[in-house]
Amino acid sequence: MRIFITGIRGQLGTALTKRWPAAQVSGCDLPECDISQLQPTLDAVADARPQVVIHCAAWTDVDGCARDPIRAYQVNAIGTQHVALAARAVGARLLLLSSNEVFDGTQAAPYGEQDAPCPANPYGWSKLAAEWTAQQIVDDCCVVRSSWLFGHGGRNFVHRILELARGAAPLRVVTDETGAPTAVEDLADAIFSLAESGQRGIFHLVNAGFASRYELARAVLDLCGQRATMIEPALLASYVRASTPPRNGCLRNSAAAAIGIQLRPWQEALQDFVGSLQPAGSAAR
Numbered sequence: 001m002r003i004f005i006t007g008i009r010g011q012l013g014t015a016l017t018k019r020w021p022a023a024q025v026s027g028c029d030l031p032e033c034d035i036s037q038l039q040p041t042l043d044a045v046a047d048a049r050p051q052v053v054i055h056c057a058a059w060t061d062v063d064g065c066a067r068d069p070i071r072a073y074q075v076n077a078i079g080t081q082h083v084a085l086a087a088r089a090v091g092a093r094l095l096l097l098s099s100n101e102v103f104d105g106t107q108a109a110p111y112g113e114q115d116a117p118c119p120a121n122p123y124g125w126s127k128l129a130a131e132w133t134a135q136q137i138v139d140d141c142c143v144v145r146s147s148w149l150f151g152h153g154g155r156n157f158v159h160r161i162l163e164l165a166r167g168a169a170p171l172r173v174v175t176d177e178t179g180a181p182t183a184v185e186d187l188a189d190a191i192f193s194l195a196e197s198g199q200r201g202i203f204h205l206v207n208a209g210f211a212s213r214y215e216l217a218r219a220v221l222d223l224c225g226q227r228a229t230m231i232e233p234a235l236l237a238s239y240v241r242a243s244t245p246p247r248n249g250c251l252r253n254s255a256a257a258a259i260g261i262q263l264r265p266w267q268e269a270l271q272d273f274v275g276s277l278q279p280a281g282s283a284a285r
C-alpha cells in the first residue's frame, strides 16, 4: 500500500513514517509544499500516486490561530480542501487528523464521536471546517480526533514542562483543564490499524485515561526523578491567553473500540517516552 503523509516532518508525521516500509511512504511538508496553495498540493499527491493520504499538516499553534484566524482557516480548512481534492483526483482513501478542540469542553462527560461539535476558538473552528470539507470531497474518508500529543521532535506540553523545570522560576500549572495525553507512537499504531481496516467515519483515538494539566506535569517530573520539584496549582482564569482552551478536552474512543483498536493508559506511554529522553543508565529514582 502506498501512503502519502502531509506534515511528514511534524511530530505525528515522523512517527507515522516508521509504521510502513520506507519504500511505501512519501509525503510533503513546508517549505517544499504549502497546502494552502492548490496546485503544488495536487502535484505533490499526483506524483506519489498514493492509495492512502494521511493528512497531518496543520497550523497547530492554538494561540497563534486565535491571533490570526484567517491564516488558521487558510491552512487548516482551505489546506484540507486542497489535500482532499488531491486525494480524490488519484482515488485515494483520506485520513484527516482533527482535534478535541472541535468541542467547547462544557460537557461534563468525555466526548464521544456522536456528540455535536461546537468549537470555542478559531483553531477548533478551522479543524471542524476541515472535517466537513474532507468528508464532503472524499467518500472514503476517516476523521481521526486526538488530543494533547507528545512525541520526539515536537513542541508539546511535556517538553515545555521539562524546559520550565530546568529554569529558576516556580512552575504554575492549571488544575481545571483536563484531557487525554496521547503518545504519537501509540496514535501512529492506531492510525496504521485504521488505515488498513478500510473503515470510514469519525474515530476518537487517544491513550486511555484522563488527566489535568497539573496531574500530567506532576507525572512528567516524577518520572524524571524530580519529585522534590514543586508545582503550584493554578486556574485557567488566572492566565491571559489569546485562545480559550476547552476545560474538558476528554475524548472517548467508542468507534475504535468497536473494531478492536485499543490504546494503552497514558501513564504507560508517558513512562516509555520520558525513559527514551534520558541517557542510558540514568533511570528515574
Ligand SMILES: NC(=O)c1ccc[n+]([C@@H]2O[C@H](COP(=O)([O-])OP(=O)(O)OC[C@H]3O[C@@H](n4cnc5c(N)ncnc54)[C@H](OP(=O)(O)O)[C@@H]3O)[C@@H](O)[C@H]2O)c1
Pocket (backbone or CB within 6 Å): 006, 007, 008, 009, 010, 011, 012, 013, 028, 029, 030, 033, 034, 035, 036, 055, 056, 057, 058, 059, 060, 075, 079, 097, 098, 099, 100, 127, 145, 146, 147, 148, 149, 150, 154, 155
Ligand atoms: N499536537 C497536538 O496536541 C494535537 C492534538 C490533536 C490533534 N492534532 C492534530 O494532529 C495533526 C498532527 O499534529 P502534530 O502535533 O504532529 O503537529 P506538528 O508537529 O505541528 O506538525 C504539523 C506539520 O505541518 C506543517 N505545516 C504547517 N503549515 C503547513 C502548510 N501550510 N503546508 C504544509 N505543511 C504545513 C508543519 O510545518 P512547520 O513546523 O514548519 O510549521 C509541521 O511539520 C495536526 O493536524 C493537528 O491539528 C494535534
